[in-house]
Amino acid sequence: MVALWPAAFACGCSGNQSALAPYGAPAIHVEHLIVGIVALCTLIWVAVMLVLGLALWRKRQQGETEIQQRRLAVVVTASVAATAVLIAGMTVASFYTTRSIGLPQRASIAITVRAQQWWWQVFYASSAATPGFQTANEIHIPVGQDVHVRLESADVIHSFWVPSLAGKQDLVPGRSNSLLLRAEKPGVYRGQCAEFCGLQHGHMAVMVIAEAPADYARWTAAQSADAIPLVAPDAAAGRIAFLAKPCAACHTIRGTTATGNTGPDLTHVGSRQTIAAGLVETTRGSLAAWIADPQTLKPGNNMPMVPLTSVELQNISAYMESLK
Amino acid sequence: MTRSAEDGLRDTALSDRELKRALASTWSAQPGLWEALSTVDHKVIGRRYIATAFVFLALGGVLSLLMRLQLAQPEARFIGPDRYNQIFTMHGSNMMFLFAVPVMQAMAVYLVPLMVGTRNIAFPRLNAFSYWIYVAGGLLLWIAFIVDTGPDVGWFAYVPLSGPQYGAGKRADIWAQMITFTELSALAVAVEIVVTVFKQRAPGMSLDRIPLFVWSMLVTSFLVILAMPAIMIASTSLILDRLVGTHFFNPAEGGDVLLWQHLFWFFGHPEVYIIFLPAVGMVSTIVATFTGRPVFGYLAMVMALVATGVLAFGLWVHHMFVAGLPRLGESFFTASSMAIAVPAGLQIFCWLATIWAGKPIFKTPFLFVMASW
Numbered sequence: 001m002v003a004l005w006p007a008a009f010a011c012g013c014s015g016n017q018s019a020l021a022p023y024g025a026p027a028i029h030v031e032h033l034i035v036g037i038v039a040l041c042t043l044i045w046v047a048v049m050l051v052l053g054l055a056l057w058r059k060r061q062q063g064e065t066e067i068q069q070r071r072l073a074v075v076v077t078a079s080v081a082a083t084a085v086l087i088a089g090m091t092v093a094s095f096y097t098t099r100s101i102g103l104p105q106r107a108s109i110a111i112t113v114r115a116q117q118w119w120w121q122v123f124y125a126s127s128a129a130t131p132g133f134q135t136a137n138e139i140h141i142p143v144g145q146d147v148h149v150r151l152e153s154a155d156v157i158h159s160f161w162v163p164s165l166a167g168k169q170d171l172v173p174g175r176s177n178s179l180l181l182r183a184e185k186p187g188v189y190r191g192q193c194a195e196f197c198g199l200q201h202g203h204m205a206v207m208v209i210a211e212a213p214a215d216y217a218r219w220t221a222a223q224s225a226d227a228i229p230l231v232a233p234d235a236a237a238g239r240i241a242f243l244a245k246p247c248a249a250c251h252t253i254r255g256t257t258a259t260g261n262t263g264p265d266l267t268h269v270g271s272r273q274t275i276a277a278g279l280v281e282t283t284r285g286s287l288a289a290w291i292a293d294p295q296t297l298k299p300g301n302n303m304p305m306v307p308l309t310s311v312e313l314q315n316i317s318a319y320m321e322s323l324k
Numbered sequence: 325m326t327r328s329a330e331d332g333l334r335d336t337a338l339s340d341r342e343l344k345r346a347l348a349s350t351w352s353a354q355p356g357l358w359e360a361l362s363t364v365d366h367k368v369i370g371r372r373y374i375a376t377a378f379v380f381l382a383l384g385g386v387l388s389l390l391m392r393l394q395l396a397q398p399e400a401r402f403i404g405p406d407r408y409n410q411i412f413t414m415h416g417s418n419m420m421f422l423f424a425v426p427v428m429q430a431m432a433v434y435l436v437p438l439m440v441g442t443r444n445i446a447f448p449r450l451n452a453f454s455y456w457i458y459v460a461g462g463l464l465l466w467i468a469f470i471v472d473t474g475p476d477v478g479w480f481a482y483v484p485l486s487g488p489q490y491g492a493g494k495r496a497d498i499w500a501q502m503i504t505f506t507e508l509s510a511l512a513v514a515v516e517i518v519v520t521v522f523k524q525r526a527p528g529m530s531l532d533r534i535p536l537f538v539w540s541m542l543v544t545s546f547l548v549i550l551a552m553p554a555i556m557i558a559s560t561s562l563i564l565d566r567l568v569g570t571h572f573f574n575p576a577e578g579g580d581v582l583l584w585q586h587l588f589w590f591f592g593h594p595e596v597y598i599i600f601l602p603a604v605g606m607v608s609t610i611v612a613t614f615t616g617r618p619v620f621g622y623l624a625m626v627m628a629l630v631a632t633g634v635l636a637f638g639l640w641v642h643h644m645f646v647a648g649l650p651r652l653g654e655s656f657f658t659a660s661s662m663a664i665a666v667p668a669g670l671q672i673f674c675w676l677a678t679i680w681a682g683k684p685i686f687k688t689p690f691l692f693v694m695a696s697w
């Protein structure tokens with residue numbers, strides 16, 4: 001068992017979802033603070049243990065003298081004073097960490113994340129280059145730039161936590177919170193809802209994809225466009241089926257008559273790496289499995305099972321996959 | 325009634341034998357079930373309280389084993405999400421409200437009267453009542469769980485998840501009702517301890533001579549008295565929102581979901597010290613006993629206990645650092661949270677000094693204390 005521990009720690013702390021593997025300025029500041037405080041406290045603990053060992057096993061003389069008593073009193077008082085000084089130091093360090101993260105309101109890019117049971121609705125405001133658009137569960141940001149994430153909730157409290165990039169921040173109904181998100185290195189950073197929010201809280205992941213500014217510009221341009229017209233016959237048939245079924249009442253596909261707002265915007269669902277908030281990778285097979293029976297894959301989620309024939313299912317899955 | 329000079333401390337004219345008999349008939353328990361159930365002897369109730377708390381500890385432990393089994397593999401299908409949410413909510417609520425606080429108070433019910441030299445705790449009937457109402461709260465929670473109505477909103481029951489709109493069924497109501505039962509019981513015991521310590525100490529035992537465990541229970545009891553009303557207000561408002569249709573926590577009608585968190589943690593943080601301080605008192609007593617020397621710095625230790633108790637009420641916001649409060653407020657609560665390390669450190673240094681100056685006897689209780697470092 002003990003031999004496995006290092007391995008377990010290595011898995012737990014590496015990868016793209018760890019506060020100890022920071023890739024963004026806010027997370028880097030926080031990591032310095034964590035490591036610094038833990039290291040200092042470890043030193044203090046070791047010192048206390050040494051003194052305890054000495055106290056337990058030292059050679060004792062007969063009787064306790066006045067002078068010894070007084071000496072002990074001086075040592076204890078000095079230790080308490082030292083504690084106060086160290087504590088004050090750590091408090092100041094924590095103030096500076098918060099200060100150095102800076103204010104999200106100053107960032108040039110603003111994104112609104114509106115959490116719902118159990119997925120993330122994401123709005124990009126319109127800019128000089130692109131009109132605003134909506135997407136879900138996947139946030140793209142340009143590397144090396146501050147991004148202001150406005151956090152809101154449509155139902156219960158959720159918490160937005162992408163540990164490799166920034167600290168945690170709640171999404172509270174009736175309020176709007178702000179978070180500064182920033183990545184120094186391109187990559188896919190996984191996040192997870194960090195405030196218990198009901199049945200599928202465990203399946204409420206979010207992906208932050210940091211990419212070079214040029215790639216980011218290309219992505220926003222593609223996302224703000226309507227769904228592309230179709231060529232493949234099965235996808236075209238799928239589109240007709242989709243619009244005829246209740247799907248369109250809950251989902252929006254820009255450029256079609258589907259304008260529902262209960263579920264994620266599907267205009268470019270095929271371009272996203274995962275579906276259902278990080279539950280499964282996006283493939284034609286996983287789309288079909290999801291659409292055929294969302295309640296088995298993610299019990300209790302807010303998408304009902306819509307009865308479809310197998311041909312309809314195949315065509316709709318092909319259509320979904322084609323929505324790049 | 326006359327008093328003779330030689331037995332100046334006696335307040336009775338009865339002879340030794342008669343006195344013994346009279347006292348025995350007053351204080352000893354009669355056999356029989358009714359007597360067993362209706363006893364007001366703090367030793368019997370204290371033992372019973374401790375035993376009951378350990379039963380809940382074992383039950384809560386089973387729940388955590390179930391959770392670990394489910395989590396042993398990713399995406400395991402051992403327990404469904406609905407049951408799982410009940411299990412971890414039950415685990416937290418059970419451990420906090422049915423084990424940790426009651427077991428500490430139970431130790432005090434048993435030990436404090438003995439330590440201050442009185443025959444029984446103040447308000448012995450209230451003491452019996454507090455035990456039974458605690459059992460009622462525990463039974464309510466566990467029976468609800470067995471019939472699949474266990475609370476499933478976390479032991480902190482954040483609104484709006486626990487509110488009328490998202491917490492369907494009776495589950496959150498059961499949770500709030502259990503809170504009312506156990507908090508009532510905790511409040512009653514706290515009042516008894518305070519009165520026992522202030523009013524029933526043996527002659528000559530001034531406040532600066534009571535054992536440190538008694539001091540720690542005294543401070544703890546004040547914490548209970550000041551902290552529990554916040555959670556009772558919270559759980560009552562929640563029940564009103566759920567059953568009567570008030571809007572304390574409904575932002576759409578001018579309510580505030582963070583109000584719940586403030587009320588909950590104004591209780592919930594002191595709760596940490598309600599569990600921690602008695603343990604500190606135990607350590608002080610054990611260290612003193614097994615080094616054969618009074619604790620070093622008694623007065624400083626008492627001040628540390630009181631300081632921890634006072635600071636305990638100035639930290640609750642550190643449970644809400646990610647809720648989006650103003651930064652200045654967060655800084656204040658960071659500083660006050662850090663400050664608690666000073667009295668905690670003081671106590672550790674005093675224990676070290678006690679061990680340094682004393683002669684440690686390596687018996688089991690002392691070994692436990694050493695292992696806890």
Ligand SMILES: [Cu+2]
Nearest residue numbers: 158193197204
């Ligand atoms: Cu959530």
